Amino acid sequence: MTNGERRMMNPLSETGDKRQTGRLALWLGLFLFSVYLFSFSGKFHVVDELMVFTAGHNLAQYGRPDVNQLIWTNHWQEVQSAFWGVDNQLYTKKAPGFALAVAPFVWLGHTLPGLNAVHVSLLLNAVVTALTAALLLVWLVELGFSRRAALVAALMYGLGTIAWIYARMLWEPPLTALMFLLTVWSLRRFDAVDAPRARLGWAALTGLALAVNLLLRFEMAVAAGMVGLYLGVKRPTPFRGQATNDQRRMAGDQRPAMPFRNRLPVLAAALTPVAMVGLGLLYFNYVRFGSPFETGYSREFSLIPPWIGGYGLLFSPGRGLFIYSPVMALLFFGLRPAWRRLPRPYFLLIAGLCLFYWLFYGSWFAWGGTWGWGPRFLMPILPLLMLFVAETVQNSVRKAQWLLVWGLFAASLFVNILGVAVDFNEHYLRLGRNDNFVFNWSAMPLLGHWRILREGLVDILWLRPGPDGLTVDWAIFLPSLLVVGLTALGLALAVRRSRRLASPLGVLLSLVVVAGAVFVTQRATARAALADDQSQADLPVLNLLNTQSRPGDLLLVPMPPYGDVQEVTTRLMSYLHRPVPTYAWIESEPRAIQPDERERLRQAVLSGGRRVWLLERWLSPLDPPTPTAAWLNREAFPVASRWFDHSGRLTLFVLPGQSPAAAVLPVEAGFSGGLSLVEAAVLDTAVTPGAVVRVRLTWQAPSVEGAASAGLPNDSVLGFVHLVQTGSGGGPVAQNDRLLVDLQNFRQSPLLPGQKAVQGYGLQLPDDLPPGRYALIAGLYLGSSGQRLARSDGSPDDFVYLMDVVVE
Numbered sequence: 001m002t003n004g005e006r007r008m009m010n011p012l013s014e015t016g017d018k019r020q021t022g023r024l025a026l027w028l029g030l031f032l033f034s035v036y037l038f039s040f041s042g043k044f045h046v047v048d049e050l051m052v053f054t055a056g057h058n059l060a061q062y063g064r065p066d067v068n069q070l071i072w073t074n075h076w077q078e079v080q081s082a083f084w085g086v087d088n089q090l091y092t093k094k095a096p097g098f099a100l101a102v103a104p105f106v107w108l109g110h111t112l113p114g115l116n117a118v119h120v121s122l123l124l125n126a127v128v129t130a131l132t133a134a135l136l137l138v139w140l141v142e143l144g145f146s147r148r149a150a151l152v153a154a155l156m157y158g159l160g161t162i163a164w165i166y167a168r169m170l171w172e173p174p175l176t177a178l179m180f181l182l183t184v185w186s187l188r189r190f191d192a193v194d195a196p197r198a199r200l201g202w203a204a205l206t207g208l209a210l211a212v213n214l215l216l217r218f219e220m221a222v223a224a225g226m227v228g229l230y231l232g233v234k235r236p237t238p239f240r241g242q243a244t245n246d247q248r249r250m251a252g253d254q255r256p257a258m259p260f261r262n263r264l265p266v267l268a269a270a271l272t273p274v275a276m277v278g279l280g281l282l283y284f285n286y287v288r289f290g291s292p293f294e295t296g297y298s299r300e301f302s303l304i305p306p307w308i309g310g311y312g313l314l315f316s317p318g319r320g321l322f323i324y325s326p327v328m329a330l331l332f333f334g335l336r337p338a339w340r341r342l343p344r345p346y347f348l349l350i351a352g353l354c355l356f357y358w359l360f361y362g363s364w365f366a367w368g369g370t371w372g373w374g375p376r377f378l379m380p381i382l383p384l385l386m387l388f389v390a391e392t393v394q395n396s397v398r399k400a401q402w403l404l405v406w407g408l409f410a411a412s413l414f415v416n417i418l419g420v421a422v423d424f425n426e427h428y429l430r431l432g433r434n435d436n437f438v439f440n441w442s443a444m445p446l447l448g449h450w451r452i453l454r455e456g457l458v459d460i461l462w463l464r465p466g467p468d469g470l471t472v473d474w475a476i477f478l479p480s481l482l483v484v485g486l487t488a489l490g491l492a493l494a495v496r497r498s499r500r501l502a503s504p505l506g507v508l509l510s511l512v513v514v515a516g517a518v519f520v521t522q523r524a525t526a527r528a529a530l531a532d533d534q535s536q537a538d539l540p541v542l543n544l545l546n547t548q549s550r551p552g553d554l555l556l557v558p559m560p561p562y563g564d565v566q567e568v569t570t571r572l573m574s575y576l577h578r579p580v581p582t583y584a585w586i587e588s589e590p591r592a593i594q595p596d597e598r599e600r601l602r603q604a605v606l607s608g609g610r611r612v613w614l615l616e617r618w619l620s621p622l623d624p625p626t627p628t629a630a631w632l633n634r635e636a637f638p639v640a641s642r643w644f645d646h647s648g649r650l651t652l653f654v655l656p657g658q659s660p661a662a663a664v665l666p667v668e669a670g671f672s673g674g675l676s677l678v679e680a681a682v683l684d685t686a687v688t689p690g691a692v693v694r695v696r697l698t699w700q701a702p703s704v705e706g707a708a709s710a711g712l713p714n715d716s717v718l719g720f721v722h723l724v725q726t727g728s729g730g731g732p733v734a735q736n737d738r739l740l741v742d743l744q745n746f747r748q749s750p751l752l753p754g755q756k757a758v759q760g761y762g763l764q765l766p767d768d769l770p771p772g773r774y775a776l777i778a779g780l781y782l783g784s785s786g787q788r789l790a791r792s793d794g795s796p797d798d799f800v801y802l803m804d805v806v807v808e
Helices: 003-009 015-038 047-062 068-075 097-111 117-121 124-142 147-160 163-167 173-192 196-216 218-233 245-250 260-289 306-315 326-341 344-363 376-394 399-421 424-431 445-454 474-495 504-528 533-548 565-575 595-608 627-635 704-710
Strands: 082-084 090-092 463-466 469-472 553-559 582-586 611-617 637-644 648-654 663-670 676-682 692-700 716-725 732-742 756-764 772-782 800-807
Touching: 015 124, 015 147, 015 163, 015 474, 015 504, 047 068, 047 090, 047 097, 047 117, 047 565, 068 082, 068 090, 068 565, 068 582, 068 595, 097 117, 097 124, 097 173, 097 196, 117 504, 117 565, 124 147, 124 163, 124 173, 124 376, 147 163, 147 326, 147 376, 147 399, 163 173, 163 376, 163 399, 173 196, 173 218, 173 344, 173 376, 196 218, 196 260, 218 260, 218 344, 306 344, 326 376, 326 399, 344 376, 376 399, 399 445, 424 445, 474 504, 533 565, 533 637, 533 648, 553 565, 553 595, 553 627, 565 582, 582 595, 595 627, 611 627, 627 648, 627 756, 637 692, 637 732, 648 756, 663 800, 676 772, 676 800, 692 716, 692 732, 692 772, 716 756, 732 756, 732 772
Parallel strands: 553 582, 553 611, 637 756
Antiparallel strands: 082 090, 463 469, 611 648, 637 648, 663 676, 676 692, 692 756, 716 732, 716 772, 772 800
């Protein structure tokens, strides 16, 4: 075969066409991204999304992929999504790859002003799916398809399959799909070049894609084995694009098999990234759970006969691929043409990947997945299946054939609009149970979505139900529509091969305009998410935490079982821009945190922070102290507390740390009413301005009979600790007052007759406090009048002197 014949049969040699294909792929990707942005919902639909986002969020914010904000999920559903690690942190059972992908989006959402970190992260799969469609177009053109057929197939993937639905969600299937496509594309490039260095480069890219997929799903290791087998046994024949197998044999393109020792560098380049990631995952499991082989999934692993799930993933009314993506029915007509187009090993690899993962997930006990839309488990192989759809598009020359192609595409668009416009949770909630819809035609989500859409309940952020019907949020609608218009124009000009977009400057200006419109849209969605009354009530809490939290702080959020658990958790991660590790759980039954979990939480807090913010959700001044507040009142030192209407109480505590008390003082000082100060412990005797002086007091109340005889006031009694200048007679330079006894409200009273109570007091020193010696005093006063209680030992003082504190 001459060099001229080789160039004719190898599309990689057509440099001009490559540029045109690249421009077309760029504008296709931008157009699809704009459509996904236009259909943006701005919320999570399943707990799995929240789980992977939380891991990525915490990884970006403070470098640890825990999910401590989601302790409550372990009591929200039967199957746990997270498990406690050996370091007393909660970790998701999912592989860490998607958290790594989410982390840069989280960082961007917390760094750029006026954005919602959740909304920015929800753009990840929009970007990924758009990239997948663009790469799909490039791959198909390099396989010898016309640009027209490749463009139609890529548009079908982006708009006519479940890819559109999952582009709006934060799940790993779209990214695994991109990595699968990148794997087979890089293998195609590997086969198309002869230079050893170039072949090693494409083999390394193949290995990188496989390694990323392994980071996303543990079972993707099987794909690495299949690719390794392909590279190990395939004859080194260059890829010939659109030439058929018969044409290759006629051209005499048969080379002797490569000795195995010559294949070793290729195999090493492809499998080294996979091996490194595999070892990294084993170490990751060991660090989290104490065993390299423990992922969390081993506690729920179960298989069923594959024909049940295999059939269901293709044809069932609840999960069938051909029902939720009708255009995929075209693949049956493309199998034989693809068999003739592709080299046998390459075809068998693609077919093997598709068959294995279809049967594997068909055998998984939860093949129907949780609440969702269509067969999400088939998303990884969906771009590979589009090869066979593209064959049908390429070979459709008759009018009837095109009517079939466009008819199925139109049906797929209609199905996807139903899936995009309605939150599938609304349908499943109306069913009451979610285990009887997969093979139940009457419970088919398509029918349910149609009914819900007719009621006007939509799942698009710029279109929301109002008192007078649907209302449009123009601040979101107009810039997102502008992006659709600009990218559609760019795609049309690219199809027409217009020179207006050929220059790099034209492309750059277009990208800047699109990026600016996306930024404006995201700022508008961030404002829209704060428009409801509850968000407005929580906004002062967020502002305070954003301005006053510091490195080393922790945030604890115990919530009532009837509270807005997921909403407040999401809101905190969306708008709390400071890196404050957060723990959130349900405080009381039902679905309460268990004693062993509470102990883990206690250990994690005491060993992991310097200060703790306690947000007691939906607490009123008449409610008793929560168990968490009672624990912190004993072991930590409250500095300040503030009530927020319709949100809760936010209290700042300073933790004791690892050092023992600097001074323990047996006091035994009595006050009128029978109350006495038994002991005082001062943890900070020499401090600097701006520091916190930590004091722990032990109080004793008389018995019921003793309280009556001693005249214990029928009023609230507060304990105080003041830091005053010695010998000056002036007021305190720092103080902390706390409720001690309230006989009018026994549920709130920390100290009851006949009991002892230990209370911590944190005295926040002013930043400009002059150096010197200051006296630390403690006492009691009535809440109604502020009158101090006199000493019962005849002392003229109405306080107890504890010790001097030196401010350096």
